Structures are given as structure tokens and as C-alpha cells.
Amino acid sequence: QAPPHKWLLLAIAWELGLIAVLIQLPAVRQAFGITMPPASDIGIIVGLGIIVAVAIEIAKFVFRTKERPSKMAYP
Known part of the structure; x- marks a missing residue:
């Protein structure tokens, strides 16, 4: 799990402000x-x-759930 990219969020806020x-x-x-x-x-x-x-x-949710093996598949 990657943390939010602070500079990217700042750049988006700056552009929206402009x-x-x-x-x-x-x-x-x-x-x-x-x-x-x-x-x-x-x-x-x-x-x-x-x-x-x-x-x-x-889409992110679907791809993340496909990557994790189901706990029910392995008793």
C-alpha cells in the first residue's frame, strides 16, 4: 500500500486553483x-x-481482490 503522493496532490490543487x-x-x-x-x-x-x-x-478494487487469494479456497 503506497502512501498518497504529496507533491502530486499539491500540483493538482495548484492547477485547479489556476x-x-x-x-x-x-x-x-x-x-x-x-x-x-x-x-x-x-x-x-x-x-x-x-x-x-x-x-x-x-477497477482498483476489482484488481486488488483478484490479486489476493481467497481464504475460503485454502481451508
Whole structure:
């Protein structure tokens, strides 16, 4: 069991923060020519992200249970 990678989590948080700044601050949006996405688009993006995260966790669970021999198989 590997511990969480602190630098990876920090990098993800940093990137999410930068994206939030680009989307939320009007001066930054205007400077980069970014339009505010509608709430429905943000909902779709978040929903798809959650689906992907859940699918990955299910796959990890399935692969981990296949790797471990069942205790019932060896009486």
C-alpha cells in the first residue's frame, strides 16, 4: 500500500486553483479572451469527472481482490 503522493496532490490543487482564477476573475477572463462557461457545462464536466473517478476506484478494487487469494479456497 503506497502512501498518497504529496507533491502530486499539491500540483493538482495548484492547477485547479489556476483554472478557478482564469474562470472567475473578469479581468483575467478578458485578458485571455475566455468566456464564462454556463452552469450546465460546469455540471457536465464535474459529473463526468466523478464518473471517471468512481470507475477508477471500482477497477482498483476489482484488481486488488483478484490479486489476493481467497481464504475460503485454502481451508
